[in-house]
Amino acid sequence: MDYKNKKNIAIVDYGVGNLYSLTKALGHFGQNVFVTEDADEIRGADAIVMPGVGAFKSGMEGLKIRGLLNIVKDFSKTGKPILGICLGAQLLMSEGYEFGKLKGLNIIPGKVVPFGQIKEKIPHIGWNEIYPESKKGWDKTLFQSIRPNTDVYFVHSYVFKPKDRKNILALTKYGNFEFCSAIKNGNIYGCQFHPEKSGELGLKIIGNFIKSI
Numbered sequence: 575m576d577y578k579n580k581k582n583i584a585i586v587d588y589g590v591g592n593l594y595s596l597t598k599a600l601g602h603f604g605q606n607v608f609v610t611e612d613a614d615e616i617r618g619a620d621a622i623v624m625p626g627v628g629a630f631k632s633g634m635e636g637l638k639i640r641g642l643l644n645i646v647k648d649f650s651k652t653g654k655p656i657l658g659i660c661l662g663a664q665l666l667m668s669e670g671y672e673f674g675k676l677k678g679l680n681i682i683p684g685k686v687v688p689f690g691q692i693k694e695k696i697p698h699i700g701w702n703e704i705y706p707e708s709k710k711g712w713d714k715t716l717f718q719s720i721r722p723n724t725d726v727y728f729v730h731s732y733v734f735k736p737k738d739r740k741n742i743l744a745l746t747k748y749g750n751f752e753f754c755s756a757i758k759n760g761n762i763y764g765c766q767f768h769p770e771k772s773g774e775l776g777l778k779i780i781g782n783f784i785k786s787i
Contacts, residue, residue, distance in 0.1 A: 580606050581787045584619035586646065587611040589636035590628035590661060592770070599770035602777060603784050613645045621654055621787045622646070626661025630670035630686055630732070633661050634678065643679070650681045655761040657716075657783050660730060663757065663764025672732055682759045684736035694749035697731040704755050704767070707742040715743060716756070716763050716782045724775055726767040728755075734766060761786055 583600055585593060587609045600607040600623065608615070616622060624646070626633070637643050650656060658666045667678045670686035678686070689696055705722045706712040712722065728746075733753040736742055743763070744756035757764040763783065769776035 580604065581620040581784065582606045582608075582618065583784070583787070584616050584622045585609045586616060586622055586624050586642065586662075588633060588640060588642060590626065590633055592627050592768070593625055596623065596625050596659065596770045599777060599780050600784075603781060605784060611640045611642065613641065616642070616645050616649060619649075619654070621783075622649055622656050624656065624658040624662030624665060626659050626663065626665075627729070628661050630661065630664055630672040630678070631674075631676055633665050634670075634676055637665070637679075647679055647681065650679075650762055653761070655783065655786050656681070656763070658762075658764035659770070660766060660768055663766060664732065664734065666757070666762065666764050667734060668737070670732070681762060682736065682741055682757050682764065683738060684734060684741065684757075686732050687735050688732055689748070689753070690751055692749050692751045694751070697729060698748050699729050700727070701725040702728055702746050702748060702767075704744040704746055707739065707745050707754075712743075715758060716765070716779050716786075717744070718782045718785075720775065720778055720782075726755075726765075726769065726772040726775060726779075728767045730766055734764070
């Protein structure tokens with residue numbers, strides 16, 4: 575895999591998120607990775623990453639306070655890639671239901687909702703399998719050269735509920751509950767799991783994202 579042509583990848587700092595491990599994981603590929611809340615730096619990036627640890631409400635408020643709501647929305651219309659991780663992926667959806675009904679960025683239509691009827695412990699923490707919603711096209715996405723039913727690392731209490739199944743990229747089962755664990759809309763991706771905490775497999779996923787830039 576050739577990463578000689580360095581890309582400018584902006585990690586959007588909106589006041590939440592595990593920035594250090596994500597910066598390290600992206601930097602593994604020798605790219606120009608920087609954490610920023612500056613609108614001009616985000617506009618000028620070749621790709622942006624929305625990190626995520628925290629609540630939907632605080633994430634949206636963090637973007638609003640920094641004047642970044644429309645910056646991220648506008649970026650999504652440029653054709654440049656976006657990768658959302660955990661909370662950062664949830665914010666890409668139309669609305670969230672954590673601490674009330676809240677508007678999201680509406681980049682990928684759908685909702686962020688609690689787990690349904692489930693006997694397992696919430697939050698869902700630890701390693702679990704991802705598998706394709708449809709095997710068609712799986713190998714042309716973030717999951718190129720990645721075998722289905724491989725484990726990645728999760729930490730979350732809410733799940734994606736895309737409006738259209740075409741936006742579901744991967745699924746996961748937790749107990750008897752199947753949920754969407756990765757979403758896609760063109761070259762905009764969201765992972766409910768943390769690739770930066772998922773070892774060698776996670777690095778492959780990040781590498782595939784960089785290849786899409």
